[in-house]
Amino acid sequence: MIAAVGHFTLAAALAVSLIQMVVPLWGLRSRNVSSLSVALPAAYASFALIVCAFALLTVAFLNNDFSISYVAHQSNSALPLIYKISAVWGGHEGSLLLWMLMLTGWGVAVASRSRKLPLEISATVLSVIAAITVGFLLFVLLTSNPFERLFPALQEGRDLNPLLQDPGLAIHPPMLYMGYVGFTVPFAFAIAALLHGRLDTAWLRWTRPWATWAWSYLTLGIMLGSWWAYNELGWGGWWFWDPVENASFMPWLVGTALIHSLAATEKRRVLASWTILLAIAAFALSLLGTFLVRSGVLVSVHAFATDPARGVYILGFFSVVVGGSLALYTWRAAKMSLQAPIRLNSREGLLLVNNVLLVVAAFSVLLGTLYPLLVDALGLPKPSVGPPWFNATFVPLMLPMLALVGFSWRVNWWKADWGQAVRANRIAMLIALVGGLALPIVTPNVRGLGIFVAMILAVWCVVTALAEILGWLRKGRLPPASVLGMSVAHLGLGVCAIGIGMVSQADSELDLAMRPGDVAEFGGYQWEFEGTEHLEGPNYSAEHGVIVVRGDQGQELTVLEPEKRRYRSQPGNPMTESAINIGLFRDLYVSLGEPLGDQAWSVRLYVKPFIRWIWMGAILMALGGAIAATDRRYRMRKTQDEGVALAGAQA
Amino acid sequence: MRLIGFLMLLLPLLAQADWSAQDERRWRALNDELRCLVCQNQSIAESAAPLAEDLRAQTRQMIESGQSDKQIRQYMTARYGDFVLYRPPFKPTTWLLWVGPLLMLIFGAGLVWRMRRGVAQGAGRSAEQTHAEVERLLKDIDND
């Protein structure tokens, strides 16, 4: 019953989305206002239908309806409630339904604010969003239907992959998809700009908050993925340059370039067509990410169960959407560009450099991710491209960015006065130098000299951002939202950079065999292994270990309890649950390896300095974006005079 | 099999006398760079697979017997191909990979340089001139 109704709602959503896509566009051609007005109710209707479908699938999970194939493969009666709900998006078909929920949700968000837009713009934007929705709905209905029946129904589900039975599953995909999918909105605005042949200040004011919101969500989504991997995977890693991670990082890099480019275009009316290209690119990279994760083209820890047939569809969809957009761009942008010269020695010049660095970084990540495939496609023996290459390429691009960030607000539009900028930042520079040198010095076990440079730059970022906020407060006012948001985000960047630098260059690891009663001296702590005991969980059995950590004076600091779990659904594949003692300046991390007989275990001990700063910094970045997006300038006012046309002829 | 594993783990403790902190760093760095081929994209340092364990023991033994990092990498690629190295070697099939980002950077810098002069206006008209003119035009309309 649920399956049939669910299937029907998806088909109905497809019909509504088709209407939402086609009718407004026809309305544009024929200048028919009522056709244009169809877009709004259609957007609400398609969202309502997808919500229904999503709710029905969730109910199926809660009811243990194993007559539905997806539920049978992803769930189990013994699965704890929170994971039963999260399991709805734990697999390919369900995650697509989540994608569409977000997509139609963003559509409703645009629709609800559309009264402040001219009708033809909002209709075009909603029409483009509908086109993307149609593409995904077709994909779901043709190849990945979550409501597919299973005959005969299974008595018991196969259980959710134990790796996914973690609170991270509850929030990481939703946040990530909010970001990925959110870039559809600036994309839709970009297409609208190209189709209408105009790009003006009003367009920028409409587009900018959407891009910023999407970027904030994506930042959170990536941060949650990293945090989750650290907690879940058992060897203390937090970023692997894995293809699926890169798939989310590339839109983020381009998205960052986009929000900065929008700032330059809005203020100084430059880079208009470049901004449009970035909006298209950010969305294209989101779609590319979808392809990479679901097609089986690349090897990854994260990939969904792969199916080349699905890959063919997504590749086709990707080609049509991105190819069409870029063709439109190539055709239209030339006519639209009023390319004012840019003085490099100005804030817009710095933003341009920012964009170049970010786009080259995104391109590099793309190159590294796809290179083995490219070589293999040519029939040559394929290389592996891993963290050593990515770090060697990415870090040199980002360090100059950190340096430039600190100057951003001190450098004027039109013409920079570097003398004044340096003078204003004198104290900040001094603090950066001292702080940046001090950090690696006071932290034990630091490797290499590059860390000093990195820390000076990172602290520079932090200090200048704080100085900016303090400057306003000292004048007795709160900074405007856009300035506050920018400062908080840059602060977050610096904090994140400190975390990344320190944990990469100052972490310690010890891999050893321990028997009950053994004490290891490591990292300035004493780690006593007390042995393991067997215990039974809801859907697993585990060996529960206890390690007591003491400081160098013998005082007990914490008790860590790592586990080795055997989930009943996957008896041959034990899962490692690491135990972590969280600290502001360091994490203590333990995981159990293999039982060695006679109560001995191989154990991995880690000390991870400043690792929390990575995620705290990311949260600050996302927060900064959210603050900036609420700036009063963006409360969309329907202006009679739409501001100066930056580019292109009328209509 | 477990007994072997246990003994293999104890061996390092027995060989402690010859194993310095620098050896340990080298060993860890090499393990981070070698792919675990039976895994879904993990290094042999990260993986718990038996093959990863064997290869970690192999690299350890090679360091102890005085082999250089280069020799150890050659040993691995002779058996498993370049695919086993996470740091791709610099050879004709990977030139584009190593040089690509730099080329893009130069290309980007070139585009930026061209923008100084403005594309629509062509060379000769500087930013100052355009600035003055546009400011004049915008003074009334700009209500930012």
Added chain:
Amino acid sequence: MKRLVLAFPLLVLVVLIVALGRGLSLDPREVDSPLIGKPAPAFTLPLLSGDRLVNQDLFLGQVSLLNVWASWCVACRAEHGILNALSKQPDMHIYGLNYKDETIDAKRWLAERGNPYEATLRDYDGQVGIDWGVYGVPETFVVDKHGVIRAKRIGPLTWDYVNQELLPLLEQLKGEA
């Protein structure tokens, strides 16, 4: 010129799509062996039957298959029937490399499922496996008359693979000098 610059992203896209399309038909986990065309790595191993030691000269003078297997390997069971059938063909020399296995388990496994091997080499610690670039069981190597590795099959044998690729290759190698 400007058009060219604007068209650049489109160009990149086309290259990307072609490469990705091609990638859909490739297996990303399949790795070409660097040993193909090279002499079989040297080894000295005892036989499962325990009576003597053999080395790589074992392969000289005939076209051989070396099948890497273990009693704990589930996928090996799938291909064992094919190996049994193949072993009955004339002039077919199949050797087994028992990889990281207990002798008693290996012997029992063969007793239960049939023994297609002329001889089974015992690689208890897996060192020879590493030398041959073995990373997953089962794997099968084709070695020519001069002891040179000519092909490697990763994963279980299938009749499709045997009929379309393996048997023609064996014929071709037998015809060589």
